[in-house]
Amino acid sequence: xxxxxxxxxxxxxxxxxxxxxxxxxxxxxxxxILLIGSEDYLPYNRPPLTKQLWxxxxxxxxxxxxxxxFYAEQHVDTVLMDTVQELNAGEKTIVDxxxxxxxxxxxxxxxxxxxxRLSIPGxxxxxxxxxxxxxxxFATRAEAGEGKRALIIGGxxxxxxxxxxxxxxxxxxxLLFPDEYLVARVFPESLGRAITRHYAEKGVTLLTKxxxxxxxxxxxxxxxxxxNGQQLESEILIAGIGxxxxxxxxxxxxxxVNNGIVVNEFLQTSHPDIxxxxxxxxxxxxxxxxxxxxxxxxxxxxxxxxxGRNMAGAGEAYTYMxxxxxxxxxxxxxxxxxxxxxxxxxxxxxxxxxxxxxxxxREGKVRGAMMCNVWNKVDAARELIKKGATVTPxxxxxxxx
Numbered sequence: 001x002x003x004x005x006x007x008x009x010x011x012x013x014x015x016x017x018x019x020x021x022x023x024x025x026x027x028x029x030x031x032x033i034l035l036i037g038s039e040d041y042l043p044y045n046r047p048p049l050t051k052q053l054w055x056x057x058x059x060x061x062x063x064x065x066x067x068x069x070f071y072a073e074q075h076v077d078t079v080l081m082d083t084v085q086e087l088n089a090g091e092k093t094i095v096d097x098x099x100x101x102x103x104x105x106x107x108x109x110x111x112x113x114x115x116x117r118l119s120i121p122g123x124x125x126x127x128x129x130x131x132x133x134x135x136x137x138f139a140t141r142a143e144a145g146e147g148k149r150a151l152i153i154g155g156x157x158x159x160x161x162x163x164x165x166x167x168x169x170x171x172x173x174x175l176l177f178p179d180e181y182l183v184a185r186v187f188p189e190s191l192g193r194a195i196t197r198h199y200a201e202k203g204v205t206l207l208t209k210x211x212x213x214x215x216x217x218x219x220x221x222x223x224x225x226x227x228n229g230q231q232l233e234s235e236i237l238i239a240g241i242g243x244x245x246x247x248x249x250x251x252x253x254x255x256x257v258n259n260g261i262v263v264n265e266f267l268q269t270s271h272p273d274i275x276x277x278x279x280x281x282x283x284x285x286x287x288x289x290x291x292x293x294x295x296x297x298x299x300x301x302x303x304x305x306x307x308g309r310n311m312a313g314a315g316e317a318y319t320y321m322x323x324x325x326x327x328x329x330x331x332x333x334x335x336x337x338x339x340x341x342x343x344x345x346x347x348x349x350x351x352x353x354x355x356x357x358x359x360x361x362r363e364g365k366v367r368g369a370m371m372c373n374v375w376n377k378v379d380a381a382r383e384l385i386k387k388g389a390t391v392t393p394x395x396x397x398x399x400x401x
Contacts, residue, residue: 004102006034006077008311009094011084011249012110013037015045015297016278016304018065020108023308025074031312033076034102038083041134042068047297049137050158051327054165060134065301089253089271106311109250109261109269109276110304113243113295118153122215127222129238131158143236146170151224151234153212155182157326158240160199164329166236167204174205174232176212176224182328186335186370188345194353195328202329207232243295245280258282260293265317267307277307286319287386288338288367296324321385323378336378337368337385348397350374357381357400364390371400 008024008031010017017035024033037043043065052058071078079096086095093103115130117123129136140162144150148171152163155177167173175182181192182199200206207230214225215237222237224230245260256262256270260282267275267283278300285292299322306318323336331354339360349356357377360368365388369381377400384399 004100005032005104006102007031007105008033008108008308009102009104009106010035010108010110011087011094012108012112012278012280013039013041013043013078013080014110014112014278015043015065015300016112016307017108017110018043019301019304020110020277020308020311021071021074021076022066023305023310023314024312025308026305027309027312027314031105033074034079034104035071035076036079036082036084036096038081039133039135040081042066042071042078042080044134045297046132047325049131049134050161050165053137053141054169063134084249087249087253089255089274092273105273107274108307108311109274109280110278110307111246111249112279113245115239116242116244118212118215118239118241120212120214122217123239125215125217125222127217127237128215129236131162131238131240132243140236140238144169144171147172148236149234150174150236150238151176151222151232152238152240153177153224154240154242155179155208156185156240156242157183159238160195160328161326162238162240163199163204164202164327167199167202168329171236172205173203174207174234175199176207176210176226176232178209178211180208182206185341186339188341188347188358191347191353191358191372195331198329198331243279245293247280250276250280262291265319266310266315267303267318268310275307275311277303283318285321286317287321287382294322296322298322298324321382331373333370333372334375334378335368335370336381337366338362339368339370343367346393346396348399348401350401357396359396361391364392366391366396369400374401377401 044063048063083097150171181196210228224232247257250261261276279295282293325334343360346359355373358370
């Protein structure tokens, strides 16, 4: 493309960026598109990195959102293993890691988030996996021989999922986390303790109410020191302690940033020709009546598509309610809305701590729902949340089943 000029530039090679291409092409068949990604891979689905790839249910080639032919057929220029260094919103230009300047008409920031790192001595040692990317899967898979010792730091989504995956692959797994039970920000105490017991029954060693204070390496072995005085040896060390939104370009451009890049209902930033989508976007979650930043697969896919369509002139408000899901051994769930244990919860169990629906309420109104081993009921949960009615436990018994 002459002089590096594009109708649309997408910064970020994750799912939001990939699906933005689809959204653009639904509205504009001819506008030029440049997609810049920092990894060496076209956009791919992240959930299999802690799930199906470990269980033989998917192969790596199955996890890509679109195959390479799609981008060629849609006349998309893709630049991989590159990081944008400069963004000038006034001039509508970017400069990439090779010093090449590009001009855009519309820009999407789909920059996602970077794994939070351990701020302790040894937290930057080579070989520690801050598990998020496909290369992290490859590196861990190469080391994950039967009988190896793996220490997982963090008892949230990533930590609990990769611990189950490695245990199923016959590694000796230890989980170290500061809460009393797994996924404590989402699971009510009764469920959280039941899941934690189940992990122990599967052979996972659980060190609760503890955290790492220092890490050292002795040959091929990591030695992790903890606040409670443990010294834990492992060949594999994974930290899954969340991500921080990648907002450096937005800040450079003078865009409004507050727990992510602030966007309106059309996914425009404080500059109308710059959009944001995916993990990095702080958007008005209309059904909840408040701003949110959502770090889940479904949000990245759908928001990316909306952003692409709106960049191409659709003018469609993002009113979608994204869901998320997880699989922890035999326990699986789908959830939508605000699912935090800061809210009041009511559990309508068919089988206690196994099968049923957990409702998350504020002032008697359903704000979120988690369907535990109950499938294909996300739409019913969405309607219940959007209705906004004041409900009692009796109203909720059997409401979703």
